[in-house]
Amino acid sequence: xxxxxxxxxxxxxxxxxxxxxxxxAIAARGGLKVxxxxxxxxxxxxxxxxxxxxxxSLMEIYPDFWDxxxxxxxxxxxxxxxxxxxxxxxKATVQGGKVNSNPIDAYVALRAKFDAWWAxxxxxxxxxxxxxxxxxxxxxxxxxxxGVKTDRDQGDIYAPVVIITEGVNNLLTQKLGxxxxxxxxxxxxxxxxxxISLPAATINARFGLTDNDHGAALSVxxxxxxxxxxxxxLYTGVxxxxxxxxxxxxxxREAGIKPYELLQRYMNHPMIAPLIAGGRLMEYGAHIxxxxxxxxxxxxYTDGVMxxxxxxxxxxxxxxxxxxxxxxxxxxxxxxxxxxxxxKDFSAQSxxxxxxxxxxxxxxxxxxxxxxxxxxxxxxxxxxxxxxTFLNDALGMFFTGFGKPKGQLYKDILKSLxxxxxxxxxxxxxxxxxxxxxxx
Amino acid sequence: xxxxxxxxxxxxxxxxxxxxxMSLKYFTDEHEAHLKIxxxxxxxxxxxxPCIQFCPVGAYRTQxxxxxxxxxxxxxxxxxxxxxxxxxxxxxxxxxxxxxxxxKFG
Numbered sequence: 001x002x003x004x005x006x007x008x009x010x011x012x013x014x015x016x017x018x019x020x021x022x023x024x025a026i027a028a029r030g031g032l033k034v035x036x037x038x039x040x041x042x043x044x045x046x047x048x049x050x051x052x053x054x055x056x057s058l059m060e061i062y063p064d065f066w067d068x069x070x071x072x073x074x075x076x077x078x079x080x081x082x083x084x085x086x087x088x089x090x091k092a093t094v095q096g097g098k099v100n101s102n103p104i105d106a107y108v109a110l111r112a113k114f115d116a117w118w119a120x121x122x123x124x125x126x127x128x129x130x131x132x133x134x135x136x137x138x139x140x141x142x143x144x145x146x147g148v149k150t151d152r153d154q155g156d157i158y159a160p161v162v163i164i165t166e167g168v169n170n171l172l173t174q175k176l177g178x179x180x181x182x183x184x185x186x187x188x189x190x191x192x193x194x195x196i197s198l199p200a201a202t203i204n205a206r207f208g209l210t211d212n213d214h215g216a217a218l219s220v221x222x223x224x225x226x227x228x229x230x231x232x233x234l235y236t237g238v239x240x241x242x243x244x245x246x247x248x249x250x251x252x253r254e255a256g257i258k259p260y261e262l263l264q265r266y267m268n269h270p271m272i273a274p275l276i277a278g279g280r281l282m283e284y285g286a287h288i289x290x291x292x293x294x295x296x297x298x299x300x301y302t303d304g305v306m307x308x309x310x311x312x313x314x315x316x317x318x319x320x321x322x323x324x325x326x327x328x329x330x331x332x333x334x335x336x337x338x339x340x341x342x343x344k345d346f347s348a349q350s351x352x353x354x355x356x357x358x359x360x361x362x363x364x365x366x367x368x369x370x371x372x373x374x375x376x377x378x379x380x381x382x383x384x385x386x387x388x389t390f391l392n393d394a395l396g397m398f399f400t401g402f403g404k405p406k407g408q409l410y411k412d413i414l415k416s417l418x419x420x421x422x423x424x425x426x427x428x429x430x431x432x433x434x435x436x437x438x439x440x
Numbered sequence: 441x442x443x444x445x446x447x448x449x450x451x452x453x454x455x456x457x458x459x460x461x462m463s464l465k466y467f468t469d470e471h472e473a474h475l476k477i478x479x480x481x482x483x484x485x486x487x488x489x490p491c492i493q494f495c496p497v498g499a500y501r502t503q504x505x506x507x508x509x510x511x512x513x514x515x516x517x518x519x520x521x522x523x524x525x526x527x528x529x530x531x532x533x534x535x536x537x538x539x540x541x542x543x544k545f546g
Contacts, residue, residue, distance in 0.1 A: 045542040111546030132538030169519040261452040286496035
C-alpha cells in the first residue's frame with residue numbers, strides 16, 4: 001500500500017465481541033465496507049462471561065444460525081435460583097414446560113471459542129477483521145470523529161462512522177465524553193470463575209441431566225457471596241462446569257476479601273463441592289460486569305460515533321441479560337450506520353435513530369424498568385445475607401417438624417426471620433424489591 | 441449483622457493464586473508495562489492497601505518499606521484496580537495489541 005494512501009472504510013467497529021461482530025455482519029450485509037479492530041490475539045481471547053447466550057439474539061443476526069454449526073455447549077434445560085445457607089441449599093429451578101422451547105432459549109457457551117466463530121461469520125458477510133490491534137484514540141476533523149488511531153505503525157484508519165463495542169472498560173467512550181465518568185464501584189461487579197473439567201457422564205449424573213443435550217444454568221444466592229451484594233453461578237458445559245461468583249467492587253473492597261478465596265470458599269461449600277469433586281481446573285479468569293444499566297449508561301451516540309454492549313452498560317443484572325442486548329444493539333447500530341450512509345449524514349442528529357431503535361426494543365424498556373436495582377442492593381446490603389439463609393431455615397424446619405406441635409413450628413419459622421430482620425423491615429424489603437423490579 | 445454476614449472473614453480458605461494462574465495463557469509485553477504505580481510514596485502512605493486483596497490475580501504485592509509492586513504480567517485486564525484504588529494511584533492502560541491475557545476458553 002502507498003505510504004500516503006489513507007486506509008478508509010465505511011464503518012469501523014472497535015472490538016470483535018458479541019456486539020461488534022453482530023454490528024459488522026449487519027453492516028457488511030448492508031453493503032458497507034467494514035473494519036473490525038480487535039486488540040486480542042484472536043476475536044474472543046479477551047472475552048469472558050459465565051455464561052449463557054440467548055438464541056433469540058443469535059438468530060436475529062443469522063436466521064440460518066443453526067445450519068452454521070455454532071460451537072455451543074449444552075442447551076439450558078434447567079434453570080433457576082439456588083439459595084445457599086452456610087451448610088444447606090434450597091433449589092427453585094424450572095425444567096420442561098416453557099423452558100423446553102424449540103429452539104431452547106439459552107445455550108451455555110465458552111466465549112473464546114464462540115466469539116472466534118462469531119467473528120468468522122461476520123467475515124463471511126464481508127467484514128474485514130484486524131486482530132492484535134489496539135485503538136488508542138480517535139481522529140477528529142472539525143471536532144468530529146472521522147476515524148481511529150491504532151497502536152500499529154501508520155495505524156490510522158478512517159471511516160465516517162465508528163461503532164464502539166470496546167467492552168466494560170469503556171475508556172474510549174469516556175475519552176469522547178459520552179461516559180461522564182469511569183465505572184463506579186457500587187454498580188460494577190467483579191466476577192471470578194473457574195472452568196472445571198469433568199467427564200460429561202459425571203456432569204449428567206451430578207446435575208441430574210438426562211444426557212449431553214440437557215444443561216443447567218443456575219443463579220446462586222446467599223452464602224456464596226458471604227451475604228455480600230452479589231451472586232454465584234453454575235453453568236454446565238458438555239464436559240466442563242463453570243463455577244463463579246460476582247460481587248460489587250465496593251462490597252469487595254469494604255469486606256477486604258480476595259475474590260479467588262471467596263470463589264474457593266464457594267467451591268468448598270458442602271452442597272457445591274460434590275458437584276465439582278475430582279475436576280481439573282481448565283481456566284481461571286475475572287471480568288467486570290457493568291450492572292448499573294440505565295443509571296450508568298453513557299450517551300449512546302454523537303457525531304460519527306455509536307456505543308453498544310458492555311461499553312454502554314447494557315446489562316440487566318437480575319435476568320443475567322447482557323449478551324443479547326449487546327448483539328441486538330450492535331445490529332441496531334449497524335442499521336443506523338447503513339441508513340446514515342444512504343443519507344450521507346453522519347451527524348448526531350442522523351445517528352439519533354440508533355437510540356430510537358433501542359427504545360423500541362426490550363433493551364431500553366428493561367434497563368429503564370430496572371434502573372434502581374443497583375441502588376436497591378446498595379441500600380439493602382444485607383439482602384443476600386438474610387433471605388437465602390432464612391429460606392433454608394424455614395423450609396428445613398417445615399419439612400423436619402415431625403412430632404412437634406405445628407403452632408410452635410410456625411412460631412419458630414417466624415422467629416428465624418425476625419431474629420435476622422424485624423418483621424416490618426422484612427415486609428419493607430419485599431415491597432422495596434418488588435417496586436425495584438416493577439420499576440416504580 | 442447476622443451470622444452469615446461479611447464480618448466473618450476467618451472462614452476463607454487460603455488459596456495459592458500463582459497455582460491457579462498456571463491455567464491462563466499470556467502474551468507478555470517485555471517492552472512495556474501497561475500498569476504502573478503513579479507515585480510510590482502514595483502507596484506507602486495508603487494504610488488500607490485494598491489492592492492487595494481485591495486484585496483477582498493477586499498482582500499487587502507489598503514490598504519492604506510499604507511500597508506496592510504490580511506483577512503486570514499476571515493481569516487479566518479486569519479494571520478493578522483502576523476503579524477501586526482509593527488514591528487513584530494506578531496508571532491503567534490496556535496492553536498493546538496482541539499482548540496480555542489470552543483466554544483459551546473464556
